[in-house]
Amino acid sequence: MSKAVSTQALALLTQRVFSLEEIQRQLEAGKFPCTIEETGGGDVLRGKLPHDGPDVVIEVVASAWPDKIEPEQDLGPFTRSGALERACKFNMNWTNAAEVAHQHQGVILVRMVQPEGAASEKPTEVLAQLIAVAKVSRAIGTLPDVAGYFCPGGEIFVPIEVLDEILQASKVAGFPPLDLFAxxxxxxxxxxxxxxxxxxxxxxxxxxxxxxxxxxxxxxxxxxxxxxxxxxxxxxxxxxxxxxxxxxxxxxxxxxxxxxxxxxxxxxxxxxxxxxxxxxxxxxxxxxxxxxxxx
Known part of the structure; x- marks a missing residue:
């Protein structure tokens, strides 16, 4: 069996450490079925994107987002050290982003995984998958104590309600929600x-x-x-x-x-x-x- 690797990653920074069970209840209430699986690195939630899309793996990290990304940390293939700091520095609309980032206690990591060596996809296809992962993140984000939405690969950190606003505005305007990813x-x-x-x-x-x-x-x-x-x-x-x-x-x-x-x-x-x-x-x-x- 081919090894599954993370191809995209989004995150929710949280004011407390959540349990997988409460995230599972929240997602299943929103019609996103998922199961708790045991892995070598701990338990995760696993579900599948619509239309037989790639798997989504959700992990709870019981610590703040690291300033330095170590090679063994699987926080997404486009994640770099200093991403959260730069996301706060270049945040034009959220004046207390740095304060919120400093105070968060945990992370809900939402990753898309595919078989290693899977064929490269077109940018439009990758964007559609990222939007689907963002919608999974939005469903989780309605839980209390979610501090904000963080896209490490795009170095974006915004209040959780902005995630929904951008997705809705994109649908109305017919323009892709690039503000969520870059x-x-x-x-x-x-x-x-x-x-x-x-x-x-x-x-x-x-x-x-x-x-x-x-x-x-x-x-x-x-x-x-x-x-x-x-x-x-x-x-x-x-x-x-x-x-x-x-x-x-x-x-x-x-x-x-x-x-x-x-x-x-x-x-x-x-x-x-x-x-x-x-x-x-x-x-x-x-x-x-x-x-x-x-x-």
Missing amino acids: NLRLSWLDDRWIIFETMGNTQLGMRDFEVYADSKQHDLNDIAAWLRRWSWQHLTAENALEDGTVTQGPGDASYDVLYADDALLAPKRSVIRLIAQDEAKMPEGLPARLRIDRA
């Missing part, structure tokens, strides 16, 4: 130039995006919306931006498209750089760092 991170390179980036597209088999632009010439809200649009576009390979070309962005601005394997900010990952063709001088040293010929 963070948007804004950093200032000097008093004018910014880097606006996605963090988490790797979970979908895609590169993340880095946008470099002069904040005096571009609306940051528009750039954020376009980051999601570019990600959506890349869900289908035939629509992907080509390396070395120029693309149009918000306000009909032109952006140079450059593929790179050295993201400017942690964590290390492959990215697509979109560099605005602005007249303003770039920060000293940045053109050389990005390997472009620009003043």
Whole structure:
């Protein structure tokens, strides 16, 4: 029998340590059948995604989310050390995210598992599976004492009610709920130039995006919306931006498209750089760092 490996992982940070039995009752009340299984590392809940999809394995961790991920910890294939800290740092809407994260006592880990060596799936198929796992997490999250929803691979930490709001808004708008799986991170390179980036597209088999632009010439809200649009576009390979070309962005601005394997900010990952063709001088040293010929 082939070994089953974790291919995606979401988490709920909790104010107390839950039992598998109460999580099982909650899920079965929501029509998601699951059974408690004994494994070498302890008991887990196991269920199956709809339409004969992959298995979902739910584990209770009786400790806080670790700052450093050790090799033997199976917290998801896209989980990196410092993920929760960065999720709180780049949280634009939840002002006390760091406080809530600091106070949590346990973790409910919701993982999707598939046979080792299973065929790679298209980004659209992976996204559909991630959405299904998020819905399982939402069902658990209605229990009292769930502090928040955490996507370690996308470094997103939001109040549990936001999980439901994003899923509902996505259904109404017909736009995938990328806000649940990939963070948007804004950093200032000097008093004018910014880097606006996605963090988490790797979970979908895609590169993340880095946008470099002069904040005096571009609306940051528009750039954020376009980051999601570019990600959506890349869900289908035939629509992907080509390396070395120029693309149009918000306000009909032109952006140079450059593929790179050295993201400017942690964590290390492959990215697509979109560099605005602005007249303003770039920060000293940045053109050389990005390997472009620009003043």
